[in-house]
Amino acid sequence: MAIERLEPAFDAIVAPGVDSEELGRGYGGPTGPAEGPVWIAEKGHLLFSDIHNSRRMKWTPADGVTVDKDNTQNGNGQTRDREGRLVVCHHFSRCVDREDEDGNVTIIADTYRGMKLNRPNDVVVKSDGAIYFTDPPPKVPFTPVDHPPEIDVAGVYRVSPDLERINMVVRDLINPNGLCFSPDESILYVNDSNRHRMLIMAYDVEKDGMLDLGSARLFCDMRGHDLPGGPDGMKCDVEGNVYCTGPGGIWVMDPGGKHLGTICLEGRTSNLNWGDDDWRTLYFTGARSLHRIRLSIPGIPVPRGDLPA
Secondary structure, eight states: OOEEEOSGGGGGTSOTTOOOEEEEEOOSTTTOOEEEEEEETTTTEEEEEEGGGTEEEEEETTTEEEEEEEOOSSEEEEEEOTTOOEEEEETTTTEEEEEOTTSOEEEEESEETTEEOSOOOOEEEOTTSOEEEEEOOOOTTTSOTTOOOSSSSOEEEEEOTTSOOEEEEEOOOSSEEEEEEOTTSSEEEEEEOOTTTOEEEEEEEOTTSOEEEEEEEEEEEOOSOOSSOOSOOEEEBTTOOEEEEETTEEEEEOTTOOEEEEEEOSSOEEEEEEESTTSOEEEEEESSEEEEEEOSSOBOOSSOOOOOO
16 A cells, blocks of 8 residues: 655654555445444454444454454444543434443434434543534435435534533534634634645634634645545644545645645545554555555554643
């Protein structure tokens, strides 16, 4: 698999000679994709979503890929909260929920102002325990045919750590999708995967967890490329570099938004996350496949720990 090097600084992230490895193939049903990789550090395995087969998959070094859970209501993006519980976005049940170690499930969000959510897609948990997720419009076959929208806005939401309050913090994107915080959590990045937009926006985060919408600024514009793929899954490393799926694979950008290079994948790349004991392995999903690559800079662990004082 090719590595596209656009700037010399990329060599400090993906060392010369390093390549990615395919770990499995055959997920996502007829339309794909595989999605939502998340590393379970204490057990040494990776979970990811097989959306249109409505399954959660598990990869271990010893056994490869096996089914971890069936009937996930087309689960998509996944992360973990401060207590290590799995937090999952579901397309068909139109909710974000939290799963305990014993399998007990708590609904985090399924409505906003009394209206059913559209299609929760991706999710991150801040160090204070607040949960942020994207909710793009319903779209067949990701959602059923009889799945009319009740909310006429595709929003980005924040749920308070105690789950008592939900706020729509961004309401002017067309298809909000991937999101991630900068290492110090002063910036929230959100991408818009609408085919006419193909961009990443950056917002300053207020002390109360809300966003300063006056600070909204374009971080990266991915339009103008004829390769498959677009902005979807997105993460930061500990130095503030941003990794986002895009045309041709995973785009790696410096904190200023400069495109340094691409971890290429034939077909569409859907999502990514860090793993292994040192958090230097990037696991990523394609439309129907799972891959990994060793990098020189570690990513931000999940669950996210306390920020330095």
